[in-house]
Amino acid sequence: MPLDSHIPSGPMAMKWSKHKQDSKLINPKNKRKFTILVVGSGLAGSSAAATLSELGYKVKCFCFQDSPRRAHSIAAQGGINAAKNYQNDGDSVHRLFYDTVKGGDFRAREANVHRLAEVSVNIIDQCVAQGVPFAREYGGMLANRSFGGAQVSRTFYARGQTGQQLLLGAYSALNKEIAAGGVQMYPRTEMLDVVTVDGHAKGIITRNLVTGKIEAHAGDAVLLCTGGYGNVFYLSTNAMGCNVTATWRAHKKGAFFANPCYTQIHPTCIPVSGDYQSKLTLMSESLRNDGRVWVPKKKEDIGKPPGQIPEADRDYILERKYPSFGNLAPRDISSRAAKEACDDGRGVGPGGRGVYLDFAEAIQQFGAKTIAERYGNLFDMYERITGESAYKQPMRIYPAVHYTMGGLWVDYNLMSNLPGLHVLGEANFSDHGANRLGASALMQGLADGYFVIPTTIANYLVHQKPGSVTAEHPEFKKALEVCTAQTKGFLACKGKRSVDSFHRELGLLVWDKCGMARDRAGLTEALKRIPELREEFKTNVIVPGSGDACNPELEKAGRVADFMEFAELLCLDALNREESCGGHFRTEHQYPDGEAKRDDENFCYAAAWEYTGDLGKPTLNKEPLSFEEVHLAVRSYK
Amino acid sequence: MSAVFDSFSRFYASSIGKKILVALTGLILIGFVFGHLVGNLLIFAGQDAINEYGHLLQTALHGSGVWIARVGLLLAVLVHIVATVSLTKQNNAARPDKYGQHKAQVSSKSSHTMIWSGLTILAFIIYHLLHYTVRIGNDFDKDAYKIDLHGEKVHNVYKMVVDGFSWAPASIFYLIAMALLCSHLSHGFSSLFQTLGISTDKSEPLFKKAGYAFAGLIFVGNAAIVLSIWLLGYGR
Amino acid sequence: MSQLNLHLKVWRQNAGQPGHFQDIEAPDIPDHASFLEMMDIVNERLIAKGQDPVAFDHDCREGICGMCSMQINGVPHGPEKATTTCQLHMRKFRTGDTIWIEPFRAKAFPVIKDLVVDRSAFDRIQRAGGFITVRTGSPQDANALPIGKEVADAAMDAAACIGCGACVAACKNASAMLFVSAKAGQLNTLPQGKPEKDRRTLGMVRQMDKEGFGNCTNQYECEAACPKEISVRWITKLNRDYAVAIVKEALGNSPKVAGGGD
Structure with missing residues (x-):
């Protein structure tokens, strides 16, 4: 099937303006007749629901948490990028665009990225007006910090809780619209399936997580704002509830899943301490502004207290390998450098999977008070988890799965190949290519929700008769039956193994074979093992309790069942992409110095996978990527 | 007028509104308690001093002063009690299922017993009024308790107090009541600044200390009168 | 280990x-x-x-x-x-x-x-005024309104609230004052939040009362239990803001009464 990304014609810098000009308008009276279903209430979901309601659309918004304010966007620490150039350090829309395309290792769609850079400035204005308490200078102007992958200071932040503050801002906008009656909110409600009618997404099936009731909701368009799939690895920095169900079910209804192998490994997480561990905690990347990453030069030093290792015996790996970016090298590069050092037997801490992040020099230079002001809450968090003080000894960090760049394929209007199904934020694939730069996820979620979808959705709706499909349609009945049967199936299985034990095994397998570094042999092995595990899950899982009440085990079972299927596509995509780029590193494809080796000749495309009914044999559709503005080059941060 | 009344009823119906009334009436009662103590301490300045003071209160504004004060104080007490009882009922209703374990980390015992110290003080006030103001169950209205002061026949407050506290049960009840008042004030004094929106991080510790000092002063001052009469035989 | x-x-x-x-x-x-x-x-x-x-x-x-x-x-x-x-x-x-x-x-x-409770009362309180009415796309440049660092920092202190409900759980009266005061206080502190300050304060307090929370008795167990160490000074501020708002509502010219949320 040919993929039309509907990129507007004209020069790059004019595309979005032109597209806004050309986009359809719906008159205010008619907007009220359209119902839009928004699944997810993170940055993308809340901002989209609020803005669409402001415009006059009727919105229903769903989230599995007990309140829309708890979506996992809330955990983003570091900041949000915007090309404001308040620092007068040479930033511009074009530079942010350039950095993002390059940071994505030339696997993002240029037009989308340019639009993202353009609207980034509006996001900051919007958030400030909502009362988001960004950090300020004494004169009352907004403060900025620098972040990985950029040589300008363009990141806006609210202490170490930027995601929280932006989400609370979007949540407040959502509340305003709920109070005004434009949005109906469904908390503790999980989406189980997308309903398509004549090939268009016209509704969803949900389960009320309190009463267990499975219900159908019809609408004129569906927006999936359901985040990434990082929890396929079991251990990740994602919240426990993050899942792939919404996007995976949409995929099984026909939506293409693009580039699932692009997973981001965040370099600065707290290392794993034992097999009971349920999640990994990220320490904001902003720490790398002042922290220096090192490991002992000599293997015999790894057991020594770090303070006893003299300067000359320390290997500052990032500064040595990437002198111009140093400790601020992009995430994928920093992560791999840490892995290499540990593979080399120079890792520190339990299990040898860790590197030091040292603040001694910064504390000496700026004083402990300044450092506490900058990172106090992060240092506290570290101490709570490890029992160690980062003021006195270096932190130990190790990479962990953090973000997923892949997601449902969308065109320039953020609509998937399934008409009516729009995908926003981390759930789509479009803006970050093979690697996302720090402080860009918040930017994308809000750009999609506040500024892109409110314009582009009309291009679909204008061709639709509002309310033409209701939940009485036979397709809804069919979908309801399928979902009810699946729920009953889990409860009836009565096997021997808990849902978590399967999830843990799947996660370990995927991390091992399809994590920071991948190769053909490992992926082939994983592809053999995943279907076996899935089969065992079907026959040997135990889900206690009943389906018509609050039952967390049942919720997990549905999510893990989807991860089991999704994992196979993830590995297939990784196997197909015979190159290394961004977060996808195939050990077969590297330069002699260990740098990722892209293959622009054969793989300069977005891989959009189509479900065929056979999980092991999806069809590959390719969207070729062309680079008009930023010329394909080896991504170098040396 | 009715718009203002509506606003007032909404104000009273709200949690913060009631609390502000409790704080304001508490402030009035604190002032009263202090004035009352200063007056009472005149007993140590001799018979004439306190009798003169008593007479002054009785005759201020041609005798209406004492009634204005009485009505005002009664109103303050009434509002203070009705509002706190209502708040306490709401508070109990706000947690129908109690905890198996519930640890207080920072709050004082006094703060947890405000309603009980308050209601005991109410019982005491009623007794106190019957004792000295209405003068029931004693001979304080008889001529034996009148005295000549600068040619006028006035109440011999001095003798009333001395005789009153010579009876052990009354003294003991007074002491208990003063201890509870002390406890009540130790939380109530600084608390009212918080409710009225005045406390700051810097002033709060001062209000706290001032509250303890004030509560202590009220207790020590009043107890000194009772103890010196009852145990040391002052004035007898 | x-x-x-x-x-x-x-x-x-x-x-x-x-x-x-x-x-x-x-x-x-x-x-x-x-x-x-x-x-x-x-x-x-x-x-x-x-x-x-x-x-x-x-x-x-x-x-x-x-x-x-x-x-x-x-x-x-x-x-x-x-x-x-x-x-x-x-x-x-x-x-x-x-x-x-x-x-x-x-x-x-x-x-x-078991241990799962319904905290949607907090959402309803927020809907009763815990926002600044601003339309997407309408604001001025972010630096057009200077906000002193001290003010921004204070607002951030309040904004750190994660809405967990520990304040309610710790209070012997199950009062939600710390939560409400932090949420209202963040916006009431900032210049952007000033135009709706009175309306917000009255709306949120009334919704809080409607939800059946208890009353604050100034014991500060909430502050001690708060995982984000929100200060009870926000309660002081809410008390003050409420008193001002109610007086304005009673005696001012504003014909509209702020109601609760849904």
């Missing part, structure tokens, strides 16, 4: 039915595990024995989403200061300890199951 043997007293309840404490033995708990990981281990064992696992709310497990709750040994989020349950680690307990685990209890937080 050492192992702990613990005795748990866990509250079990189905919505609308009376609950009870269940004694659960929890041997061999690694002391590096978090409290919720301990609960995971306990649940795995219950499932293996064919019993119903304990339902509890949790999500981010890094102390920011505010989903986890639990009254642990009589204190919301357990004994550590400035810590959510998910950040509490078992090294803070000793082998042989008895641990009481209960839901946050308040009439306004009805139990859904």
Whole structure:
């Protein structure tokens, strides 16, 4: 099937303006007749629901948490990028665009990225007006910090809780619209399936997580704002509830899943301490502004207290390998450098999977008070988890799965190949290519929700008769039956193994074979093992309790069942992409110095996978990527 | 007028509104308690001093002063009690299922017993009024308790107090009541600044200390009168 | 790393039915595990024995989403200061300890199951005024309105609230004043929030009262239990803002009365 990304014609810098000009308008009276279903209430979901309601659309918004304010966007620490150039350090829309395309290792769609850079400035204005308490200078102007992958200071932040503050801002906008009656909110409600009618997404099936009731909701368009799939690895920095169900079910209804192998490994997480561990905690990347990453030069030093290792015996790996970016090298590069050092037997801490992040020099230079002001809450968090003080000894960090760049394929209007199904934020694939730069996820979620979808959705709706499909349609009945049967199936299985034990095994397998570094042999092995595990899950899982009440085990079972299927596509995509780029590193494809080796000749495309009914044999559709503005080059941060 | 009344009823119906009334009436009662103590301490300045003071209160504004004060104080007490009882009922209703374990980390015992110290003080006030103001169950209205002061026949407050506290049960009840008042004030004094929106991080510790000092002063001052009469035989 | 043997007293309840404490033995708990990981281990064992696992709310497990709750040994989020349950680690307990685990209890937080409670009252309070009415795309440049660092920092102090409900759980009156005051206070402090200040204050306080929370008696247990150390000075400010707003409403010219939310 040919993929039309509907990129507007004209020069790059004019595309979005032109597209806004050309986009359809719906008159205010008619907007009220359209119902839009928004699944997810993170940055993308809340901002989209609020803005669409402001415009006059009727919105229903769903989230599995007990309140829309708890979506996992809330955990983003570091900041949000915007090309404001308040620092007068040479930033511009074009530079942010350039950095993002390059940071994505030339696997993002240029037009989308340019639009993202353009609207980034509006996001900051919007958030400030909502009362988001960004950090300020004494004169009352907004403060900025620098972040990985950029040589300008363009990141806006609210202490170490930027995601929280932006989400609370979007949540407040959502509340305003709920109070005004434009949005109906469904908390503790999980989406189980997308309903398509004549090939268009016209509704969803949900389960009320309190009463267990499975219900159908019809609408004129569906927006999936359901985040990434990082929890396929079991251990990740994602919240426990993050899942792939919404996007995976949409995929099984026909939506293409693009580039699932692009997973981001965040370099600065707290290392794993034992097999009971349920999640990994990220320490904001902003720490790398002042922290220096090192490991002992000599293997015999790894057991020594770090303070006893003299300067000359320390290997500052990032500064040595990437002198111009140093400790601020992009995430994928920093992560791999840490892995290499540990593979080399120079890792520190339990299990040898860790590197030091040292603040001694910064504390000496700026004083402990300044450092506490900058990172106090992060240092506290570290101490709570490890029992160690980062003021006195270096932190130990190790990479962990953090973000997923892949997601449902969308065109320039953020609509998937399934008409009516729009995908926003981390759930789509479009803006970050093979690697996302720090402080860009918040930017994308809000750009999609506040500024892109409110314009582009009309291009679909204008061709639709509002309310033409209701939940009485036979397709809804069919979908309801399928979902009810699946729920009953889990409860009836009565096997021997808990849902978590399967999830843990799947996660370990995927991390091992399809994590920071991948190769053909490992992926082939994983592809053999995943279907076996899935089969065992079907026959040997135990889900206690009943389906018509609050039952967390049942919720997990549905999510893990989807991860089991999704994992196979993830590995297939990784196997197909015979190159290394961004977060996808195939050990077969590297330069002699260990740098990722892209293959622009054969793989300069977005891989959009189509479900065929056979999980092991999806069809590959390719969207070729062309680079008009930023010329394909080896991504170098040396 | 009715718009203002509506606003007032909404104000009273709200949690913060009631609390502000409790704080304001508490402030009035604190002032009263202090004035009352200063007056009472005149007993140590001799018979004439306190009798003169008593007479002054009785005759201020041609005798209406004492009634204005009485009505005002009664109103303050009434509002203070009705509002706190209502708040306490709401508070109990706000947690129908109690905890198996519930640890207080920072709050004082006094703060947890405000309603009980308050209601005991109410019982005491009623007794106190019957004792000295209405003068029931004693001979304080008889001529034996009148005295000549600068040619006028006035109440011999001095003798009333001395005789009153010579009876052990009354003294003991007074002491208990003063201890509870002390406890009540130790939380109530600084608390009212918080409710009225005045406390700051810097002033709060001062209000706290001032509250303890004030509560202590009220207790020590009043107890000194009772103890010196009852145990040391002052004035007898 | 050492192992702990613990005795748990866990509250079990189905919505609308009376609950009870269940004694659960929890041997061999690694002391590096978090409290919720301990609960995971306990649940795995219950499932293996064919019993119903304990339902509890949790999500981010890094102390920011505010989903986890639990009254642990009589204190919301357990004994550590400035810590959510998910950040509490078992090294803070000793082998042989008895641990009481209960839901946050308040009439306004009805139990859904076991330790899971319904905190949607907080959302309704927010809807009654916890926002600045600004349309997407309409604002001026972000730097057009200078806001002093001190003001921005103060607003951030209040904005750090994660809406977990520990303040309600800790208060002997189940009062929500710390939550409401932090939410209203953040916006009432900022110049952007000034135009709607009175309306917001009245609306949120009235909705809070409607939800059946208790009243503040200035004991500051909320502040002591707050995982984000929100100061009770925000309550002082809310009291003040409320008094001003009510006087303006009573005596001013404004014809409109701020109502509660839905």
